[in-house]
Amino acid sequence: xxxxGAFFExxxxxxxxxxxxxxxGSAMRRALDDAGYDDIPGNGLxxxxxxxxxxxxxxxxxxxxxxxxxxxxxxxxVDTLVTRGYLERAMDxxxxxxxxxxxxERGRAxxxxxxxxxxxxxxELLASVGQDDLSRTRRTLAVLCDIGHQTERxxxxxx
Amino acid sequence: xxxxGAFFExxxxxxxxxxxxxxxGSAMRRALDDAGYDDIPGNGLxxxxxxxxxxxxxxxxxxxxxxxxxxxxxxxxVDTLVTRGYLERAMDxxxxxxxxxxxxERGRAxxxxxxxxxxxxxxELLASVGQDDLSRTRRTLAVLCDIGHQTERxxxxxx
DNA sequence: ATTGACTGTCAATTAACTTGACTATCTATC
DNA sequence: GATAGATAGTCAAGTTAATTGACAGTCAAT
Numbered sequence: 001x002x003x004x005g006a007f008f009e010x011x012x013x014x015x016x017x018x019x020x021x022x023x024x025g026s027a028m029r030r031a032l033d034d035a036g037y038d039d040i041p042g043n044g045l046x047x048x049x050x051x052x053x054x055x056x057x058x059x060x061x062x063x064x065x066x067x068x069x070x071x072x073x074x075x076x077x078v079d080t081l082v083t084r085g086y087l088e089r090a091m092d093x094x095x096x097x098x099x100x101x102x103x104x105e106r107g108r109a110x111x112x113x114x115x116x117x118x119x120x121x122x123x124e125l126l127a128s129v130g131q132d133d134l135s136r137t138r139r140t141l142a143v144l145c146d147i148g149h150q151t152e153r154x155x156x157x158x159x
Numbered sequence: 160x161x162x163x164g165a166f167f168e169x170x171x172x173x174x175x176x177x178x179x180x181x182x183x184g185s186a187m188r189r190a191l192d193d194a195g196y197d198d199i200p201g202n203g204l205x206x207x208x209x210x211x212x213x214x215x216x217x218x219x220x221x222x223x224x225x226x227x228x229x230x231x232x233x234x235x236x237v238d239t240l241v242t243r244g245y246l247e248r249a250m251d252x253x254x255x256x257x258x259x260x261x262x263x264e265r266g267r268a269x270x271x272x273x274x275x276x277x278x279x280x281x282x283e284l285l286a287s288v289g290q291d292d293l294s295r296t297r298r299t300l301a302v303l304c305d306i307g308h309q310t311e312r313x314x315x316x317x318x
Numbered sequence: 319a320t321t322g323a324c325t326g327t328c329a330a331t332t333a334a335c336t337t338g339a340c341t342a343t344c345t346a347t348c
Numbered sequence: 349g350a351t352a353g354a355t356a357g358t359c360a361a362g363t364t365a366a367t368t369g370a371c372a373g374t375c376a377a378t
Contacts, residue, residue: 010212011301012208012212012277013183013277013281013284013297013300014180014183014184014187014277015205015208015209015225016297016300016301016304017176017179017180017183017300018180018205019225019300019303019304019307020176020300020303020304020307021173021176021177021180022227022307023303023304023306023307024172024173024176024303025173026307026310027307027310028173030310046174046177049171049174050174053169053171066174066178068181118171118172118173121303121306122172124306125172125299125302125303125306128302128306129298129299129302133295133298133299134299136292136295136296136299137295137296137299137300138172138175139288139292140284140288140292140293140295140296141172141175141176141178141179141296142170142175143284143287143288144178144179144182144183144280144284145175145178145179145182147182147280147283147284147287148178148179148181148182148185148186151185151186151189
């Protein structure tokens with residue numbers, strides 16, 4: 001990719017997906033670093049972004065499954081995000097096994113920074129390829145996600 | 160994504176990209192596990208797949224930059240892949256600083272398994288969305304990669 | 319020859335994730 | 349209602365992956 005269009009006549013789709021995802025990842029990471037939110041662990045972006053989108057009452061379990069992370073790892077991740085001031089834990093009053101996580105003020109600010117960086121890339125992409133290709137791409141990616149969900153199991157799924 | 164089409168009215172592109180990539184990742188990983196190649200570390204797939212594509216003389220440095228990995232981490236990764244019988248190291252005879260890595264027999268077999276798994280997903284995707292959308296998606300993803308390459312630096316880049 | 323850039327290694331540390339065992343809470347069945 | 353099973357999360361220990369910093373060998377250009 002440093003020698004654009006060379007070497008590989010055919011770049012595998014997973015490699016393209018990885019680099020494309022990385023464009024967003026780097027942009028978001030850099031924006032957050034520049035704004036002083038430089039202590040968010042890797043998957044933290046996923047949680048913070050997901051909470052910002054899904055509202056404060058999004059079930060943690062759903063995010064965990066999407067991330068393919070064991071519940072222990074997720075617990076640790078939430079722990080550090082709480083420690084660093086991005087999240088708050090609270091008990092779910094209907095089901096006291098569950099915990100609810102919500103963004104703090106700092107968390108919301110970080111989420112806003114992250115979303116802005118994402119939208120900036122979105123805008124560049126839209127300007128380059130146009131709305132039609134963008135929509136088709138979205139649809140194609142959604143199909144790809146579904147293909148995965150038909151056969152997969154989470155890391156700590158019981159057989 | 161476990162509740163398809165629900166909750167989020169708009170799934171951010173980086174999230175879609177992540178899950179789409181994961182479809183390939185899981186499929187490849189499972190195929191390799193089933194075939195007995197169950198000791199390949201995460202980024203090992205990238206190296207093995209990249210070598211299979213680019214021929215035995217692909218510069219390691221290029222793969223490293225694509226992976227955004229420090230050279231030390233790359234060295235360790237190659238180490239374990241050598242230890243586990245997937246790669247061979249050799250000195251570059253023209254520039255004795257460089258080392259060349261090449262797939263062993265076992266490495267080629269693993270690469271073939273991996274490629275087969277990838278192509279199976281490719282085929283499913285093609286059957287679902289058709290060649291036109293697939294090509295447009297590829298092009299869109301390539302644009303996204305380029306957007307990233309305009310502004311980025313590797314993990315251990317000097318300022 | 320000597321300086322500087324490049325390629326990779328060594329050693330130690332940190333970060334992220336996993337496994338396994340456990341508690342507490344809810345749900346369903348008897 | 350008791351109790352068996354499933355669900356949500358925690359605790360602790362261990363493993364793996366990647367980082368940092370210091371270094372040695374090689375090349376290219378004065």
